[in-house]
Amino acid sequence: MSLKERDKKHLWHPLTQHKLHPETIAITKAKGCILYDEEGNEYIDAIASWYTCMYGHCNEYITSRVAAQMTQLDQIVFSGFTHEPAIKLSDALIKILPDNQNKIFFSDNGSTSVEIGIKMALQFHFNKGEKRHTLIAFEDGFHGDTFGAMSVSGLSVYNGPFEDFFLEVKRIPVPNGKNDEAILNTLSTIVKTNKVAGFVYEPLVQGAAAMKMHDSEGLNTILRFCKDHNIITVADEVMTGFGKTGSYFASDHMETKPDVICLSKALTGGLVPMGLTTCSEEIYEAFYSDDISKGLFHGHTYSANPLACTAALASIELLQSEAIQQNIEVVIASHKMFNEHIKTHPKVKSTRQTGVIFALDLNVEMKRYGNLRDRLFKFFLEHGVFLRPLGSTIYIQAPYTITKEQLQKIYQVIEDVLEIV
Numbered sequence: 477m478s479l480k481e482r483d484k485k486h487l488w489h490p491l492t493q494h495k496l497h498p499e500t501i502a503i504t505k506a507k508g509c510i511l512y513d514e515e516g517n518e519y520i521d522a523i524a525s526w527y528t529c530m531y532g533h534c535n536e537y538i539t540s541r542v543a544a545q546m547t548q549l550d551q552i553v554f555s556g557f558t559h560e561p562a563i564k565l566s567d568a569l570i571k572i573l574p575d576n577q578n579k580i581f582f583s584d585n586g587s588t589s590v591e592i593g594i595k596m597a598l599q600f601h602f603n604k605g606e607k608r609h610t611l612i613a614f615e616d617g618f619h620g621d622t623f624g625a626m627s628v629s630g631l632s633v634y635n636g637p638f639e640d641f642f643l644e645v646k647r648i649p650v651p652n653g654k655n656d657e658a659i660l661n662t663l664s665t666i667v668k669t670n671k672v673a674g675f676v677y678e679p680l681v682q683g684a685a686a687m688k689m690h691d692s693e694g695l696n697t698i699l700r701f702c703k704d705h706n707i708i709t710v711a712d713e714v715m716t717g718f719g720k721t722g723s724y725f726a727s728d729h730m731e732t733k734p735d736v737i738c739l740s741k742a743l744t745g746g747l748v749p750m751g752l753t754t755c756s757e758e759i760y761e762a763f764y765s766d767d768i769s770k771g772l773f774h775g776h777t778y779s780a781n782p783l784a785c786t787a788a789l790a791s792i793e794l795l796q797s798e799a800i801q802q803n804i805e806v807v808i809a810s811h812k813m814f815n816e817h818i819k820t821h822p823k824v825k826s827t828r829q830t831g832v833i834f835a836l837d838l839n840v841e842m843k844r845y846g847n848l849r850d851r852l853f854k855f856f857l858e859h860g861v862f863l864r865p866l867g868s869t870i871y872i873q874a875p876y877t878i879t880k881e882q883l884q885k886i887y888q889v890i891e892d893v894l895e896i897v
């Protein structure tokens with residue numbers, strides 16, 4: 477029996493309504509930018525398996541380093557113990573993070589990195605004897621699937637059964653270059669009537685909202701407002717971190733730096749799961765006390781797993797290498813050219829690009845949306861490319877190591893798909 481048949485017996489997949497989508501594809505191997513399935517098909521991984529494998533799948537630099545670490549130290553409780561991979565990783569991270577970041581708190585996925593960011597914001601005020609329990613977040617944001625992360629997420633279609641249990645959140649629109657004043661007015665109203673602890677946001681690009689991009693100056697204005705009102709700013713860079721926006725972090729594009737940064741996804745180059753939350757010294761100090769209950773009592777069993785730390789350290793070394801930095805420039809320039817070429821196509825409503833992230837909205841009538849996304853997805857796979865459209869938006873976020881030929885193939889299937897929508 478094929479893997480995809482055997483799968484059906486016991487497996488329950490994430491984000492899947494199995495009755496409507498019973499089919500899966502069994503991947504047997506991944507190397508570089510190519511996925512291989514059990515039927516012998518090959519696909520270019522044009523979204524780096526959800527933005528994780530940015531240095532290509534099974535990258536030998538990363539796998540060899542982790543293989544060596546595997547024979548040295550596999551796992552150790554990170555409460556009361558420490559180890560070299562975590563220490564080295566923290567040094568490497570602090571060097572590339574925005575200047576104000578100084579402490580690193582480990583977890584094991586993006587949602588928990590945000591959950592911890594939220595706890596840092598809430599407890600920061602609590603420890604100072606202030607009761608602040610409202611959070612501010614963007615409309616259409618996505619921060620993960622745990623309760624705190626769901627609460628700040630504005631994409632609520634799937635959150636229905638849980639909404640009654642959410643944290644208190646007020647929403648503001650993303651800055652578009654024209655609405656700064658309106659947003660400031662909304663913020664002023666919110667702080668007058670609520671005790672606001674923190675602002676949780678995806679800087680510059682909202683991934684799950686179909687790569688919605690927003691204005692850096694407007695975001696800076698919001699961040700300044702938050703600083704002025706002692707609202708802890710929590711940048712969810714789970715998707716944007718590690719080079720995606722053309723700099724190490726999206727927060728590098730704003731003058732005002734966040735108090736807290738959440739990271740995961742490309743952190744380990746896709747080899748193993750890991751999340752982490754970084755913060756400024758000021759945040760850390762609010763927890764540093766003779767009073768034990770002022771500590772941050774949050775811990776995951778696999779926090780700072782030595783193998784994950786090693787994968788992350790190797791990934792950061794790759795990111796800093798000249799080869800990868802050059803690749804990033806090539807991808808950015810290629811997307812720009814494709815953008816110029818495709819943006820006037822009658823089937824294209826709009827295009828946008830930030831760094832290596834490119835998105836295109838199709839110009840299709842609402843009533844045709846129905847199964848459009850599924851048809852696009854299938855078309856791309858049949859033509860050897862793994863792209864995962866969101867509604868009527870097609871986006872590319874390929875590994876940095878993608879070749880020019882592979883990029884051309886991705887562009888070509890996108891152009892071809894415009895003929896069938």
Ligand SMILES: *Cc1c(COP(=O)(O)O)cnc(C)c1O
Nearest residue numbers: 585586587618619620683714715
């Ligand atoms: C993917 C993502 C998350 C959630 O990360 P998981 O590892 O899937 O829990 C949170 N925030 C953003 C911006 C993301 O893209």
